[in-house]
Amino acid sequence: xxxxxxxxxxxxxxxxxxxxxxxxxxxxxxxxxxxxxxxxxxxxxxxxxxxxxxxxxxxxxxxxxxxxxxxxxxxxxxxxxxxxxxxxxxxxxxxxxxxxxxxxxxxxxxxxxxxxxxxxxxxxxxxxxxxxxxxxxxxxxxxxxxxxxxxxxxxxxxxxxxxxxxxxxxxxxxxxxxxxxxxxxxxxxxxxxxxxxxxxxxxxxxxxxxxxxxxxxxxxxxxxxxxxxxxxxxxxxxxxxxxxxxxxxxxxxxxxxxxxxxxxxxxxxxxxxxxxxxxxxxxxxxxxxxxxxxxxxxxxxxxxxxxxxxxxxxxxxxxxxxxxxxxxxxxxxxxxxxxxxxxxxxxxxxxxxxxxxxxxxxxxxxxxxxxxxxxxxxxxxxxxxxxxxx
Numbered sequence: 001x002x003x004x005x006x007x008x009x010x011x012x013x014x015x016x017x018x019x020x021x022x023x024x025x026x027x028x029x030x031x032x033x034x035x036x037x038x039x040x041x042x043x044x045x046x047x048x049x050x051x052x053x054x055x056x057x058x059x060x061x062x063x064x065x066x067x068x069x070x071x072x073x074x075x076x077x078x079x080x081x082x083x084x085x086x087x088x089x090x091x092x093x094x095x096x097x098x099x100x101x102x103x104x105x106x107x108x109x110x111x112x113x114x115x116x117x118x119x120x121x122x123x124x125x126x127x128x129x130x131x132x133x134x135x136x137x138x139x140x141x142x143x144x145x146x147x148x149x150x151x152x153x154x155x156x157x158x159x160x161x162x163x164x165x166x167x168x169x170x171x172x173x174x175x176x177x178x179x180x181x182x183x184x185x186x187x188x189x190x191x192x193x194x195x196x197x198x199x200x201x202x203x204x205x206x207x208x209x210x211x212x213x214x215x216x217x218x219x220x221x222x223x224x225x226x227x228x229x230x231x232x233x234x235x236x237x238x239x240x241x242x243x244x245x246x247x248x249x250x251x252x253x254x255x256x257x258x259x260x261x262x263x264x265x266x267x268x269x270x271x272x273x274x275x276x277x278x279x280x281x282x283x284x285x286x287x288x289x290x291x292x293x294x295x296x297x298x299x300x301x302x303x304x305x306x307x308x309x310x311x312x313x314x315x316x317x318x319x320x321x322x323x324x325x326x327x328x329x330x331x332x333x334x335x336x337x338x339x340x341x342x343x344x345x346x347x348x349x350x351x352x353x354x355x356x357x358x359x360x361x362x363x364x365x366x367x368x369x370x371x372x373x374x375x376x377x378x379x380x381x382x383x384x385x386x387x388x389x390x
Contacts, residue, residue: 013330014325014327014328014329014330015327015328015329015330015333016309016325016326016327017031017033017034017040017049017309017326017327017328018033018034018035018292018305018309019031019032019033019034019292019293019305019311019326020032020034020064020066020067020068020081020115020292020293021066021067021068021069021079021116021167021293021295022069022295022303022311023069023070023071023076023297024044024297024301024303024313025071025091027043027044027045028041028042028043028044029041029042029044029303029311029313030052030069030071030076031069031326032055032065032066032069032078034063034064034292035063036060036061036062036063036337037054037055037058037059037060037061037062037065037340038051038052038053038054038336039051039052039053039054039055039076039078039089040052040326040328042311042324042326044313044322047322047324049326049327049328051328051332051336052089052094053089053094053096054340055078055083055087055096056087056096056098057084057085057098058083058084060337060340062082062083063082064081064082065078065080065081065082065083066078066079066080066081066083066087067079067081067114067115067116067167068081068114068115068116068117068167070117070118070119070124072119072124072139073139074090074091074092075088075089075090075091076088076089076091077089077117077124079114079115079116079117079126080101080113080114081113081114081115081129082113084098084100085098085099085100085101086098086099086101086126086135086137087099088142097142099137099142099144101131101135101144102133102144102146113128113129113130113131114126114127114128114129114131114135115127115129115163115165115166115167116167116169118169118171118176119139120171120174120176120191121191121192122138122139122140123136123137123138123139123191124136124137124139125137125176125189125191127165127169127176127178128151128164128165129163129164129165129166129167130163130164132148132151132152132155132164133146133147133148133151134146134147134150134189135147136194145194147189147194147196149196150187150196150198151164153198154180154182154183154185157180157182157183158182159182162181162182163181164180164181164182165178165179165180165181165187166181166209166210166254166255167210167254167255167293168209168210168211168212168221168254168255168256168257169210169211170211170212170213170218170258171191171213172213174190174191174192175188175189175190175191176188176189176191177211177213177218178211179208179209179210179211179220179221180207180208181207181208181209181223182207183207184200184201184202184203184204184205184206184207184208185198185199185200185201186198186199186200186201186208186211186218186220186231199233201220201229201231201237202220202226202227202229202237202239203226205226206222206226206227206229207222207223207224207226208220208221208222208223208229209221209222209223209251209253209254209255209256209268210253210254210255210256210257211255211256212255212256212257212258212263213258214258214261214263214278216232217230217231217232217233217278218230218231218232218233219231219256219258219263219276219278220256221253221254221255221256221265222242222252222253223251224248224249224250224251224252225242225246225247225248225249225250225252227239227240227241227242228240228241228242228265228274228276230278230282238282240276240282240284242274243274243284243286245272245286246270246272246274247270250269250270251268251269252265252267252268252269252270252272252274253265253266253267253268253273253274254266254267254268254291254293254294255294257294257295257296257302258296259296259300259302259316260300260302260316261277261278261279262275262276262277262278263275263276263278264294266289266291266294266304267288267289267290267291268290268291269290270290271288271289271290271307272286272287272288272289272290273286273287273288273289273290273291274286275287289306290306290307291304291305291306291307292305292306292307293305299317300315300316300317300318301313301314301315301316301317302314302316309325309326310323310324310325311323311324311325311326
């Protein structure tokens with residue numbers, strides 16, 4: 001699908017890069033592109049973006065291969081959204097290691113498989129979104145164990161378009177708390193024993209997009225237009241109604257994060273973000289903000305990318321702030337794509353839409369490379385028709 005009505009076609013401008021997560025290592029930000037197969041790094045001093053590598057065994061035009069990224073022991077671990085394997089990239093040797101997961105049928109995978117993972121005592125816990133398991137991976141041997149029973153419990157509640165869990169969960173000592181997107185349940189997993197238990201929180205019709213811990217209480221972000229929940233971890237529940245300006249029928253928030261004594265509910269499908277000062281009186285604030293991701297990396301450090309591609313990193317402890325667009329030069333991007341199309345001429349075939357990363361002229365330039373059926377004398381529209389006809 002090519003969207004011919006997306007506005008003016010822009011040529012030879014720098015290409016913005018969108019992401020769904022990132023890590024900061026030695027004053028450098030590592031991230032994976034949301035719209036094509038590439039691992040990048042940005043130097044925070046120069047704000048320049050450089051290509052690091054390409055994920056093996058995947059097409060160049062693959063979208064959302066990786067939705068999460070973890071740094072551990074001089075390695076990057078890429079959390080697979082639609083990638084076939086869990087991939088580990090060694091920053092010293094520049095080598096890839098692929099770790100195969102247990103097979104999952106296509107019926108289980110709709111929007112994505114795994115959003116995010118967390119490190120706990122030399123183990124990585126990958127929480128399945130549509131992938132029906134929590135994976136525990138030993139970070140020394142890369143052996144995998146699977147916890148599937150919680151997904152069996154939720155399967156009868158799952159709607160086809162919905163995922164089991166999203167990316168905002170929280171760790172409280174050795175317990176991982178995860179809020180369900182398809183019910184009013186919160187899953188608590190003991191990361192030492194890999195045992196679990198369920199809690200029902202709020203009304204039966206409630207569903208959630210994330211959970212955060214402020215040191216005293218848990219806070220649950222509503223999946224749609226139901227109230228925000230303040231929960232003491234037992235029987236104490238308090239409802240905070242959404243302001244009337246929030247649409248009850250859409251996904252308002254990516255989830256919820258706790259940072260700098262404040263709760264942040266980042267805007268997802270509209271340019272509105274909600275914040276709460278939890279103590280002493282749960283004061284609610286509304287501000288502008290729509291994000292592709294919003295993450296508190298560690299105490300005092302928050303990073304997020306706005307819907308227009310602006311990346312911001314704030315270090316509240318050092319009182320530092322960076323903001324910039326991650327871009328690569330148009331010519332460098334074209335050469336990179338063309339290089340991979342020469343190796344795999346079918347990589348470009350698939351569903352693509354015109355967006356800030358991929359304009360119609362760029363798409364057709366790659367289409368010519370991939371199928372070699374274009375006449376240089378014809379215009380873009382005439383060549384598209386000729387390409388479809390052939």
